[in-house]
C-alpha cells in the first residue's frame with residue numbers, strides 16, 4: 001500500500017534508530033517515529049515519505065511499552081536537548097550498548113568481542129556542569145530563555161532543565177530581571193539586532209564555584225553593575241564575564257572576553273587533578289562520568305611508571321594529566337592553541353612535570369615527529385571528535401608499534417571504522433567499555449583497548 005502525507009497509521013515499535021526514534025512497520029513500510037519507544041503501539045501521522053521508508057509524527061500511544069516512562073521534564077518532547085526521556089534509564093543503557101555493539105559488528109567486522117561494562121549513572125539527572133541558554137522573545141514580547149527545539153532555533157522556554165544544576169534557574173531569573181529593568185534587548189537572529197545572545201553557566205561540582213558569562217552582540221553591557229549586584233548574591237559565584245560575539249552565525253562564543261567581576265575562571269577537579277576552566281575552555285560536561293571514563297582509559301593503558309605515552313586530541317590535557325600520574329612521560333597533541341595553553345597551565349598547577357604538549361593536527365604532528373625524531377610510544381591514547389582519526393594518523397600509529405592503543409570515542413561508527421584499520425594485522429581488540437556521559441540523550445562514549453599481538 002502507498003502512503004501519503006497526513007495518513008494515519010497504527011504501528012508497533014520494534015526497534016530504535018541511532019537518533020532515538022522508534023522504528024516500526026505499517027503494511028510492511030518502515031516508519032521512523034520520534035518519541036515512540038521500543039515496545040509501544042502507537043497511532044502516528046505520516047509526515048514525509050521516501051521510497052523505502054518514511055517519517056511519522058507520534059499522535060497517540062495506544063499501548064505503552066513496559067519500558068516507557070513519564071519524562072521528568074514537561075518540555076522533553078519539544079526541546080531538542082533530550083531524545084530518550086521517554087525510555088527507562090535501564091533501557092537507555094541497553095540502547096547505547098546495542099548501538100556500540102552493532103557498529104563494531106557491522107562497520108568494524110568484529111565478531112569475537114564483548115562489552116565488558118556499561119557505566120551508567122546512579123542518578124542520571126542534573127549531571128551537566130555547563131549550560132548555554134539562548135535568549136529571545138516570545139510572541140507577546142516577553143524575554144524568554146531555554147533551549148532550541150530539535151531542528152530549528154525556536155526557543156523552547158525552560159529555565160529549569162533537569163540535566164543542569166539547580167542554580168541555573170535562579171541565575172537566569174536574575175539575568176532576565178536585569179534585562180527587563182534596564183531595557184536590555186535579547187539578540188534576534190533574523191535581524192542581527194539586540195544584545196544578549198546566550199548565557200553560559202559553569203559549575204564546579206567539587207568546588208561549588210560558579211561562572212556566568214553573557215555572550216553579547218556588542219562591546220559592553222549597559223548598567224553592568226546592576227547585573228553584578230544581583231549575581232554575586234548567589235553562593236559560589238566566582239566569575240562573571242561577558243563574551244563579545246558580533247558574528248551572524250550559529251557559533252555561540254566569540255573570541256574576546258570582558259572581565260566584569262571576580263576571576264576569569266573557575267577551578268574544578270577530576271579525580272585529584274585540578275583544572276582551571278575559563279569560558280572558552282573545552283571541559284568535559286559530566287564530571288561524575290568523566291572520572292569513570294578516564295579511570296577505564298588509565299586501567300586499559302596498563303601503566304607501571306616506565307611508559308612513554310602519546311595522548312592525541314588532548315584538549316586541555318585532561319587525560320594527559322590523569323595518565324601522567326602513572327607514566328614516565330606523556331606527550332599531548334591538540335589543534336586548538338588556547339587549549340594547549342590551558343593544558344600547560346594545568347600541568348603547572350598540579351606540579352606535573354612529565355607532560356609536554358604540542359599544538360597542531362594529530363595527523364601532522366605525530367607523522368612529523370616520528371619521521372624526523374623517531375619518537376617512540378609504549379601506549380598511544382586517542383580521543384578524536386566525531387569524525388574519528390585521519391588515515392595518515394592511523395598508519396603512523398601502526399608504524400610506531402606501541403604495546404597498547406587506547407581509543408576513547410564519542411562516535412561508535414567512526415570508532416568501528418578506525419578499529420577495523422588498526423586491527424587488520426598486528427593489533428587485536430582486547431577490551432571494550434561503554435560510559436554514559438549523556439543520560440537522556442542518544443550519545444555515548446566508548447573506550448577500547450587494542451593490544452599488539454606479537455608483544
Ligand code: SAH
Pocket residue numbers: 282283284312313314315316317318319333334335336339360361362363383384385
Ligand atoms: N581528550 C580531551 C578532549 C577530547 S575532545 C578530553 O577528554 O577533555 C577532542 C579534541 O580534539 C578537541 O579538543 C578538539 O579541539 C581536538 N581536535 C580536533 N581535531 C583535531 C586534530 N586533527 N588534531 C588534534 N586535535 C584535534
